[in-house]
Amino acid sequence: MKKLLALALSFFAATNANAQNAQESAAPEAAAPKILVAYYSWSGNTKEVAEAIHKNIGGDLFAIETVQAYPEEYRETTEQAKKEINAGYHPELANKVADIAQYDVIFLGSPNWWGTIAPAVSSFLASYDLNGKTVIPFITHGSGGVQNTVSTIKEQCKGCNVSDNPWVGFRNRTFGLKGWLKDLGYIAK
Numbered sequence: 001m002k003k004l005l006a007l008a009l010s011f012f013a014a015t016n017a018n019a020q021n022a023q024e025s026a027a028p029e030a031a032a033p034k035i036l037v038a039y040y041s042w043s044g045n046t047k048e049v050a051e052a053i054h055k056n057i058g059g060d061l062f063a064i065e066t067v068q069a070y071p072e073e074y075r076e077t078t079e080q081a082k083k084e085i086n087a088g089y090h091p092e093l094a095n096k097v098a099d100i101a102q103y104d105v106i107f108l109g110s111p112n113w114w115g116t117i118a119p120a121v122s123s124f125l126a127s128y129d130l131n132g133k134t135v136i137p138f139i140t141h142g143s144g145g146v147q148n149t150v151s152t153i154k155e156q157c158k159g160c161n162v163s164d165n166p167w168v169g170f171r172n173r174t175f176g177l178k179g180w181l182k183d184l185g186y187i188a189k
């Protein structure tokens with residue numbers, strides 16, 4: 001009789017565990033976030049970093065372009081940029097992201113220009129409703145580091161969740177980029 005009872009109990013335990021497993025595996029998986037990698041680049045460094053991010057995590061890649069190209073010459077460009085930044089000027093953009101609403105996460109790249117983001121990136125931020133989206137800045141610089149770039153993105157991107165873990169890299173260097181993407185959770189550790 002005791003043996004029979006033990007057999008019945010172990011049968012009950014086994015079927016119960018199977019039912020639980022079935023429930024766990026039936027739970028729906030969270031959909032992967034839709035990613036946009038958008039960047040402005042005048043001399044190619046930020047473009048290289050954007051392409052490296054895109055290569056590692058996928059999503060859509062978007063180059064922010066201005067209607068009026070900046071001068072070819074470095075000094076002329078720095079002078080024009082200084083005037084634009086001081087005036088809070090937002091240059092007109094030549095292209096637009098198709099259906100920005102589809103994206104959950106925007107990796108947003110800018111060179112450091114006079115300690116802040118390039119005016120074209122300000123134009124980008126002013127062009128869309130990014131409310132509720134996660135924005136992950138990536139900044140390239142010529143030795144100044146992050147300065148006011150990320151804080152300006154925070155100011156200008158109303159309602160966005162701007163990451164406190166931006167990429168800040170000297171020119172086109174990508175050493176450590178994969179580790180950064182792992183820390184953020186966009187590639188497996």
Ligand SMILES: Cc1cc2nc3c(=O)[nH]c(=O)nc-3n(C[C@H](O)[C@H](O)[C@H](O)COP(=O)(O)O)c2cc1C
Pocket residue numbers: 040041042043044045046047074077078079081082110111112113114115116140141142143144145170171172
């Ligand atoms: C108009 C202009 C202003 C710049 N101002 C700064 C600056 O204030 N601090 C800094 O570290 N680098 C500055 N740089 C250097 C760029 O941030 C650096 O070269 C960057 O990687 C360029 O990115 P890009 O090749 O994508 O345009 C400036 C470059 C330009 C063209």
